[in-house]
Amino acid sequence: MALQLTNRSKVVSNKEQSFMESLYLPAIFKGMMITFSHLFKKRATLKYPEETRQTSAVYRGEHVLKRDENGAERCTSCGMCAVACPAEAITMESAERKKGEEHLYREEKYASTYEINMLRCIFCGLCEEACPKEAIFLTEKIVDTDYEREDFIYGKDRLLEKMTQRIDISKRQTPEVLAFKKIPGLKHNELFDGKKLNKGKH
Amino acid sequence: MMSFILYKAILCVGVFTLSLVIAMYSTLWERKFASFLQDRVGPDRAGPWGILQPLADGGKLFFKEEIVPNVSNKFLFILGPCLFMVTALMTGVVIPWGKDVVVHGTTYALQITDINIGILYLFGVVSIGVYGIMIGGWASNNKYALLGAIRASSQMISYEIAMGLAVIALVITAGGTLSLREIVEKQDAGLCNFVYQPLGFLIFFICALAETNRAPFDLPECESELVGGYHTEYSSMKLGLFLFAEYINMFISSAIMSAFYFGGYNFPYAHELYNAMGLQEGSVWISLIGFGAFFTKTLIFISVFMWVRWTLPRFRYDQLMNLGWKILIPLALANLAITSVVMYFVNR
Numbered sequence: 001m002a003l004q005l006t007n008r009s010k011v012v013s014n015k016e017q018s019f020m021e022s023l024y025l026p027a028i029f030k031g032m033m034i035t036f037s038h039l040f041k042k043r044a045t046l047k048y049p050e051e052t053r054q055t056s057a058v059y060r061g062e063h064v065l066k067r068d069e070n071g072a073e074r075c076t077s078c079g080m081c082a083v084a085c086p087a088e089a090i091t092m093e094s095a096e097r098k099k100g101e102e103h104l105y106r107e108e109k110y111a112s113t114y115e116i117n118m119l120r121c122i123f124c125g126l127c128e129e130a131c132p133k134e135a136i137f138l139t140e141k142i143v144d145t146d147y148e149r150e151d152f153i154y155g156k157d158r159l160l161e162k163m164t165q166r167i168d169i170s171k172r173q174t175p176e177v178l179a180f181k182k183i184p185g186l187k188h189n190e191l192f193d194g195k196k197l198n199k200g201k202h
Numbered sequence: 203m204m205s206f207i208l209y210k211a212i213l214c215v216g217v218f219t220l221s222l223v224i225a226m227y228s229t230l231w232e233r234k235f236a237s238f239l240q241d242r243v244g245p246d247r248a249g250p251w252g253i254l255q256p257l258a259d260g261g262k263l264f265f266k267e268e269i270v271p272n273v274s275n276k277f278l279f280i281l282g283p284c285l286f287m288v289t290a291l292m293t294g295v296v297i298p299w300g301k302d303v304v305v306h307g308t309t310y311a312l313q314i315t316d317i318n319i320g321i322l323y324l325f326g327v328v329s330i331g332v333y334g335i336m337i338g339g340w341a342s343n344n345k346y347a348l349l350g351a352i353r354a355s356s357q358m359i360s361y362e363i364a365m366g367l368a369v370i371a372l373v374i375t376a377g378g379t380l381s382l383r384e385i386v387e388k389q390d391a392g393l394c395n396f397v398y399q400p401l402g403f404l405i406f407f408i409c410a411l412a413e414t415n416r417a418p419f420d421l422p423e424c425e426s427e428l429v430g431g432y433h434t435e436y437s438s439m440k441l442g443l444f445l446f447a448e449y450i451n452m453f454i455s456s457a458i459m460s461a462f463y464f465g466g467y468n469f470p471y472a473h474e475l476y477n478a479m480g481l482q483e484g485s486v487w488i489s490l491i492g493f494g495a496f497f498t499k500t501l502i503f504i505s506v507f508m509w510v511r512w513t514l515p516r517f518r519y520d521q522l523m524n525l526g527w528k529i530l531i532p533l534a535l536a537n538l539a540i541t542s543v544v545m546y547f548v549n550r
Contacts, residue, residue, distance in 0.1 A: 028514060035239045035513040045243040 052142075057171040060123045060138040063116055064167050065160045068106050073160065074135035077111035081127035081136055089120035090127060106133075114159060118143045118152040128172070129181065137169045205308075213314050217294045225449035226256040228504060232449075235508045263442040271435050275341045282338025283436065283443035289331040290447040293454045296320040298383045300467050300493035303486050312489055313383060320382040321369060324458065325362065328413065331451070332358045335422065338444070339432035350431025353519065354422030358413055360526040365409035367534035368402040371541040372462055375399055382458075386466035394465040401537045403463045405530055410455040412526070415448060417511035421519055456503030457496070464499050467492030 020026060046053055055061075066074050077094035095112035097105045104110075127136050146152060161167055230245065230252060237244030245252035270276055300312035317323055332355045339351020375398045376385045389395055396403050412419040423431030430436075433444045460466060472492070481488050517525070 031513050032509060035509065038241055039238050041241050043243055044241045045237075047243065047246070 055140050059140045060125045062118070062139055062141040062143045063121075063127070063154075063159055064137050064139050064169075065114060065156065066135055066137060066167070066169065067161050067163070070103065071163050072102070072104055072106040073110055074106050074133045075111045075114065076107045076109050076133055076135070077114070078109075078132065080130040080132060084126040084130035085121075086124060086126060087120045087122045089117045089122075091115050111156070114156050116154050116159060118154055119149060132181075134173065137167070137172055139167055139169075209310060210314060213312070217297075217299070217314060218291060221291055221294050221450050221453060222446075224453045224504075225446050226260070228449040228452065229259065229445075230256050231504070232508050232511075235505060236512045239509070239512045260442065263439050266438040268440070269435070269437040271343060274343045274435065278337050278341035279435075280440070282334050282336075282341055283433075283440045283447070284334075285337060286331060286334025287443045287447040287450075289327050289334060290450040290454065292327045293324055293451075294457075296323055296382050297454070297457050297461060298386050298466060299496060300489040303489045304483075305486070311383075312493065316381055316383045318379075318381045321373065321380045324382075325366060325369075328358075329362065331447075334447070335432050338436070342432075342435035344435050346429045347432050347434045350422045350424070350428045350434065353424075353428075354415060354432055357415075357419060357421060357522060357526070360523065361409040361412035361419075361530070364405055364526060364530035364534045365413065367531065367538050368399075368405040368409065369462070371402045371534070371538045372399055372406075374538075374541050374545050382461055386461050386468065389465040390468045390472075394463065394468070396463040399463065399537075399541070401533065402541075403459075405534050405537065406459065406462070408525075408530060410459060411507065411510065412522075414451045414455055414507070416452065416507055418514040418517050419522060420511075420516060421522060424516060452504060452507055453500065456500045456507065459503050460496060460499035466499075467496040469495040 068074050077092050079092065082088075082090040082092060091113075092111045092115070093113045094109055097108050097110055123138065125138050128138055143152075233255075234244040234252070236242075245255045248254040248258045270279055295314045296317060298311075298313040298316070303310045303312065335354045335358075336351050339347040339354070342348070372385075372395055373380060375395060376388050379385060379388075385395075411417075415422050421431075422428075423433065425431075428434070433441050436444060467489075469492075472495075475491075476488055479487070
């Protein structure tokens with residue numbers, strides 16, 4: 001006998017049908033009863049736009065660019081998210097903050113454009129993990145459907161958190177997560193904490 | 203005389219409309235019922251509970267491109283679905299929908315015509331229905347369509363024999379009448395024919411499934427082998443006519459089954475109910491209640507057709523022929539022989 005991997009295997013027999021079996025009607029009736037019993041079972045369907053499936057608190061959906069408590073953009077256009085992104089979905093351009101824009105941008109440098117291609121994005125969350133300024137987060141929102149490919153490249157207009165509807169990310173930004181992001185062994189932390197980035201290039 | 207013609211014309215239009223509306227909503231109910239059997243919700247976006255879905259589907263069919271293959275016989279290509287539809291609608295003529303209504307001394311029958319060879323008429327019209335499929339499939343000049351059409355016609359012809367034999371046994375029990383109204387009226391006093399002819403009913407039901415090309419006998423349009431079967435080349439409303447006629451056929455066969463075997467517009471304790479309500483013979487209400495009972499039975503049969511479809515897998519072609527010729531026809535013959543002998547002794 002061959003090696004038995006599971007106990008689900010069945011011995012197939014080729015024995016002749018009995019008279020009752022050859023009538024088929026009992027078997028048909030049994031089958032009909034099975035389908036009939038399904039009339040009274042719970043529907044598996046979720047009527048999507050009206051109902052949504054409950055997601056985990058750290059579900060990885062559409063991104064948001066957070067503002068700080070004063071409403072200034074947190075992103076400093078450092079490009080860590082773009083480097084971390086395995087799908088190369090993130091592109092950005094930097095600009096220098098002018099005088100009088102302190103209420104708009106938290107630090108001297110900011111992203112003048114920030115684009116995520118939602119068709120490239122695989123929603124892995126590495127951008128969120130890489131961000132040293134706690135600026136980008138994934139939310140529970142599912143990316144909307146659209147007709148054109150261009151329409152899936154989300155700019156700052158769609159990504160930036162609206163002042164009127166702030167997004168709660170406290171479930172994602174737990175002290176454990178913050179502590180994890182400070183672990184020196186991680187590549188991006190090492191680079192940042194060692195101030196290697198500040199030398200030369202910048 | 204004028205009023206008689208007018209009344210019949212109204213009745214014709216009524217039956218026509220009823221058939222179409224039922225066929226329309228059968229498509230929705232089919233999808234709904236299938237989804238219920240499969241733990242789904244089914245179409246529910248077009249109107250509340252999806253009740254506008256058939257209209258949307260029909261509208262879609264009207265706006266689809268009308269394609270007539272270049273190499274096909276155009277006249278026959280168009281004739282096929284028309285014939286199928288016409289014969290499907292013609293079968294509704296002899297069905298008694300309810301008891302006669304007497305208004306101001308005039309009797310109005312809720313049946314378009316009560317010909318004394320009603321059953322023969324039915325079988326004749328159903329046989330012409332095969333031509334619709336056959337012509338459509340042949341005129342498409344497509345091998346799949348032709349194969350589907352051949353399958354459909356051979357299947358329908360094979361199962362008509364067993365069906366006919368089952369009905370002959372029924373006619374013997376019903377006292378030798380071929381009029382549908384008399385068959386239904388006979389069941390008013392006594393038990394319904396199903397009690398006398400359970401095997402006959404089973405054979406009739408199986409044959410009705412095969413006649414209407416419903417699963418598990420839907421080989422003529424078997425997608426896995428024949429693309430679309432006899433309507434492969436059809437598009438737009440011509441395809442719609444084929445699909446629609448199939449649902450009308452289903453409705454009519456359900457109606458015939460409930461008339462033949464389950465008492466039509468009669469139901470248990472009907473007279474007690476009418477007496478309790480103080481209704482006179484020939485009252486409109488009696489007809490309406492009877493029609494309701496008949497309709498309920500028909501709808502139940504339509505649902506059973508669907509229930510069978512969404513439970514059983516399709517037969518293989520040789521299995522289909524074996525079942526038809528080697529099992530159903532001998533069974534129907536045995537049923538006929540036993541019925542004849544028993545009725546001979548009962549009537550003596």
